[in-house]
Amino acid sequence: MELVEQQWQEIVEKITGPELWFDVGEIILKIILIIVVASIAVRVGTKLVDRVFRKRDRGPFKITERRENTLKKLVQNTLSYVVYFTAFMMVLDTVHIPIGALLAGAGVAGLAIGFGTQNLVKDVVTGFFIIFEDQFSVGDFIRTASVEGTVEEIGLRTTKILSWTGEVNIIPNGNITQVTNYSMHNSIAVVDINIPYEVDVAQVEPIINDLLQEMPNQYTELVAAPEILGVQMLDASHIVLRVTAEVHPMEHWRMARILRKDIKAKLDQEGIDIPLPRMVMYTRDKANAETDGKGV
Missing domain, CATH: 2.30.30.60 (SH3 type barrels.)
Structure with missing residues (x-):
């Protein structure tokens, strides 16, 4: 009984004594310092990476802007992973957790779970x-x-x-x-224009072509003047003309909308209407009358 009381008294004195709390405070301060230093290292490293890639034109190695954005983001993420992993190891060492044994165990465990991380x-x-x-x-x-x-x-x-x-x-x-x-090479905007059968195609093509030749002066997205490829299809109620335009990457959707708008305005100005769907209807009485008339 006296031995138990003595051990309990030693535990109480150790807990309430200043030495333990000095050690705990020192550990907490070290952990806070490690986290602060790691955060500063990540921020400084990120800015250095930005500066290095910003001066790519002056260096001996030339890279495109597309590749610069990709590599810069990757280097910054890798830097963050390395710094924070190192900080985590230092925190474990600060709280007196054996890092060597932990890494050795992690290596053995890695071999065990390697077959389950094939997707990774x-x-x-x-x-x-x-x-x-x-x-x-x-x-x-x-x-x-x-x-x-x-x-x-x-x-x-x-x-x-x-x-x-x-x-x-x-x-x-x-x-x-x-x-x-879609971003590596120039894009092609494709626009189909419906023309009524009553209108001569040979009359419409020069009108549209004159408009297309003026468009590169108005729109910087165009690499060259749009072209009329000709009659694309003969539909039930109209003729389909196809126009194509080579534009800078990813500008084909916007330029296709502009082409439709400008061509529609030009055709309206020339008095050429966009065709509407047509439907021809016959009544049964009229059809029978026509049949009887043919038989007489």
Whole structure:
């Protein structure tokens, strides 16, 4: 009984003594200092990365703006991961947790769970090749994995794509097996114009062509003057003329709308109406009368 009371008294004295609280306070201060230093290191490193890529034109290595945005974001994310992981290890060491044994155990555990992380490895490897081969970059408009939108971020594991309606799609890189990139080359705007059969096509084409030749002076998105390809289709109530225009990447939707508006205004100015659907109706009595008249 006396031994138990003695041990209890020692525990109480240790808890209430100043030495324990000095040690706890010292540990807390070290942890706070590590977190603050890590945060400052990430901010300073991020600014240094921005400065390095901002001066890319002066250096010996030339990279495009698309690739710059991708690599800059990747380097900044990697820097954050490394700094915070190092800070986490330092915190564990501060609270007297053996890091060596922890890393050794993590290595053994990594071998055990390696077979269950095949998708993770696949995502990282695919992400590396996406960046290395420059399949697409931040700011590109792409379609992949049934998702279409602007690339916001490319990581080693996932890619973030912003749809034009505002949704952010986070796709594992391993699911990106086929990519359609709309931003690497010039786009083509395609516009079909309906012309009534009553109007001579040879009369309409010069009118539209004169308008198209003037458009490059008005719209900087155009690489060259739009062209009339000719009659695309003969419909039931109208003729379809096709116009194409080569524009800068991702400007084809906007320019197609402009082409429709300007061509419609030009045709209205020349007194050429856009055809309306037609429907011919026969009454049964009239049809029978015509049949009887033919038989007489």
